[in-house]
Amino acid sequence: MIKFYSGNIACAEGAIAAGCRFFAGYPITPSTEIAEHMALRLPQVGGIFIQMEDELASMAAILGASWGGMKAMTATSGPGLSLMQENIGLGAMTETPCVVVDVQRAGPSTGMPTLIGQADVMQARWGSHGDYEIIALSPSSPQECFDLTIKSFNLAEEYRVPVILLMDESVSHMSEKVIIPPKEKIKIVERKKPKVKPSEYLPFKADDYVPPMACAGEGYAVHVTGLTHDEKGYPQATSPEVQEKLVRRLCDKIRKNERKLRDIEEFEMEDAKLAIVSFGTTARSCKAAVKRARKRGYKVGLIRLRTIWPFADEYFEKIANEIKQFVVVEVNYGQIKLEVERCVGKKVHLLPKMGGEIHKPEEIYKKIKEVYNGN
Amino acid sequence: MKYWVKEELKPPHGKVYIIKDRCKGCGFCIDFCPQQVLQESEEFNAKGYHPPKLVENEKKCIGCGFCSLVCPEFAIYIEKEEEKND
Amino acid sequence: MEIEAETHPLDKYLRTDRIPHIWCPGCGLGTVLNCFLHALEESDIDLKNLAIVSGIGCTGRVAGYLNVDSYHTTHGRAIPFATGLKLANPKLKVVVFSGDGDLFAIGGNHFIHAARRNIDMTVICVNNYNYGMTGGQLGPTTPLEAKTTTSPYGNVEHPFNLCHVAAASGAVYVARWTALHVRRLKESMKEALNKKGFTFIEVIASCPTTYGRRNKMPTGLDTMRYYKEKSVIKHGIDPSEADIEIGGDIIVGKFVDIEKPTFDEILKKLEEKIK
Numbered sequence: 001m002i003k004f005y006s007g008n009i010a011c012a013e014g015a016i017a018a019g020c021r022f023f024a025g026y027p028i029t030p031s032t033e034i035a036e037h038m039a040l041r042l043p044q045v046g047g048i049f050i051q052m053e054d055e056l057a058s059m060a061a062i063l064g065a066s067w068g069g070m071k072a073m074t075a076t077s078g079p080g081l082s083l084m085q086e087n088i089g090l091g092a093m094t095e096t097p098c099v100v101v102d103v104q105r106a107g108p109s110t111g112m113p114t115l116i117g118q119a120d121v122m123q124a125r126w127g128s129h130g131d132y133e134i135i136a137l138s139p140s141s142p143q144e145c146f147d148l149t150i151k152s153f154n155l156a157e158e159y160r161v162p163v164i165l166l167m168d169e170s171v172s173h174m175s176e177k178v179i180i181p182p183k184e185k186i187k188i189v190e191r192k193k194p195k196v197k198p199s200e201y202l203p204f205k206a207d208d209y210v211p212p213m214a215c216a217g218e219g220y221a222v223h224v225t226g227l228t229h230d231e232k233g234y235p236q237a238t239s240p241e242v243q244e245k246l247v248r249r250l251c252d253k254i255r256k257n258e259r260k261l262r263d264i265e266e267f268e269m270e271d272a273k274l275a276i277v278s279f280g281t282t283a284r285s286c287k288a289a290v291k292r293a294r295k296r297g298y299k300v301g302l303i304r305l306r307t308i309w310p311f312a313d314e315y316f317e318k319i320a321n322e323i324k325q326f327v328v329v330e331v332n333y334g335q336i337k338l339e340v341e342r343c344v345g346k347k348v349h350l351l352p353k354m355g356g357e358i359h360k361p362e363e364i365y366k367k368i369k370e371v372y373n374g375n
Numbered sequence: 376m377k378y379w380v381k382e383e384l385k386p387p388h389g390k391v392y393i394i395k396d397r398c399k400g401c402g403f404c405i406d407f408c409p410q411q412v413l414q415e416s417e418e419f420n421a422k423g424y425h426p427p428k429l430v431e432n433e434k435k436c437i438g439c440g441f442c443s444l445v446c447p448e449f450a451i452y453i454e455k456e457e458e459k460n461d
Numbered sequence: 462m463e464i465e466a467e468t469h470p471l472d473k474y475l476r477t478d479r480i481p482h483i484w485c486p487g488c489g490l491g492t493v494l495n496c497f498l499h500a501l502e503e504s505d506i507d508l509k510n511l512a513i514v515s516g517i518g519c520t521g522r523v524a525g526y527l528n529v530d531s532y533h534t535t536h537g538r539a540i541p542f543a544t545g546l547k548l549a550n551p552k553l554k555v556v557v558f559s560g561d562g563d564l565f566a567i568g569g570n571h572f573i574h575a576a577r578r579n580i581d582m583t584v585i586c587v588n589n590y591n592y593g594m595t596g597g598q599l600g601p602t603t604p605l606e607a608k609t610t611t612s613p614y615g616n617v618e619h620p621f622n623l624c625h626v627a628a629a630s631g632a633v634y635v636a637r638w639t640a641l642h643v644r645r646l647k648e649s650m651k652e653a654l655n656k657k658g659f660t661f662i663e664v665i666a667s668c669p670t671t672y673g674r675r676n677k678m679p680t681g682l683d684t685m686r687y688y689k690e691k692s693v694i695k696h697g698i699d700p701s702e703a704d705i706e707i708g709g710d711i712i713v714g715k716f717v718d719i720e721k722p723t724f725d726e727i728l729k730k731l732e733e734k735i736k
Contacts, residue, residue, distance in 0.1 A: 064541070447487075447495065449471060
């Protein structure tokens, strides 16, 4: 089926295709169409839409719904994501599958509500307090808004972690062709369920980092707490040993699976001497600039991050020697740049924008020339 | 005419169970027992509190269960004794 | 002679491996929980479908002691978490057990909106007039002039009348008891558990360690005796007339018991209509 969707609508449709049957949200530009579309669609498929009183409540409600056995999502923008952070931490700590869509606008604070920003990258990673890891994906087109929303749900279920879909204002309001595959062609992942009797079940004991999840009403009488807890789920708030074991596992279940979670599009990278690193809508301008530069003989390629977190450390470490120069293009003042620099161990060039518009291909082409020619 | 039948009405009776080591000595059960059948014991429990014990005339407990409800520690309960009306 | 026992008949409702609980001697929380266990014992609630949600604070620890699906969430967010839980699995009987600060200060917005929506849940608020867990700071229910660590010269804020807030927000069942009214509290809990819609019970309870000591009631017993002296039962009274003041009567009773369609009932009807 071929549809003409905006990124926001494609995201909502992707959620429904992924099996999302619970949406709690609060209106905020530029994400509101997602909530509106969910309000329209969920009652048609037996799902529940609820507009909460704020983002704190929206985030808490999707955690509750997930423990109630449903796949749940919320959608917001930067200021709302800030309000959700405490409960994103609860989601990470209690290993609650859920999807949080952040349609990024320009910040800080209220900033430019109707215009693009890509500056929530770091907020997405460690916006909540304490040590934890989440997964964040970033789409560059309405098609990817659809596909990556499904992927977000699948990863949330597989890893029992909140997954943040880092969209941006431009991709959210851009309308393009979106191919909706037939239902049977869409891969859907469901959370692992316990196979043992309730008396033998340890709700936070994991053999492969991710414990099986018993939801409310399934007879397992599980205690779930945001306090540091042992494998039984009981608070152990004064035990550094339990804390060590728990936090290590929460982080390692993502870190140790980085290679599996890695999702990078390489464009013209075979013989590239200079690599542009970008994500989201910005990567589209980068692609145009790379094409132009290639025509003029520059050995330039594009590395587009579809998975932002966990960061592809190993990938960048490996290519650090082959690639002479890296240029990060992003609509912020250098967030992914810090990550690339950390991994490649040399100076990385930055072509930032503070928000409100995306880079024009000419600007990027100019930067390529400058860096390539050593000016 | 039941009311005029001369029959001694037997008040119900309760057996008091105490889980001594759970007690934190708040005194609620002793103070608010409608029959005043409980008192603080001299003995210490594992936590160092004085759990309640029955006063001498233990038959006074009517098994109302107030102590069982008011205890914050789930440390006391009663069992109603079956009335034997012969 | 009293009989020494090792276990309690209501232990089946508790995670006994976590007993004794953390609450201080003379704290009313254990009493409220005990009444709740009795209410469960006397109702037909299927434990498999009972879920307890708590926020943070002393009362927030209730969730961890009950041997059912139980969720100890973030500060103030028990109600929206419970909203998601209930709507995702309508079979559940969802009970939110939390304190006055959690439900009415940091979580106040969620309380009024869940009541407005008439989400089918029972909210039990243990009101001890202060933040106990953090050492006795003033809260949204601290009476005017009461001393706390953050009102050392006496509280200058007017407190919330929780039952008035609940009734005004649309709760279908509103009752207030003290921790001394154990039988009536238990009966109220049974009523609330068996009623559809947003049901609310406020339980005024002692906090000797951090509140009582600063307000001339150094033990739980002092506070309970005060309740005995000052409580007046007035069923059906307009809750706006049941403000709480230091030294004044504590008006308790069942104030509201009305019928109103719940959020999920209305949603279900809508779904059938659009099918």
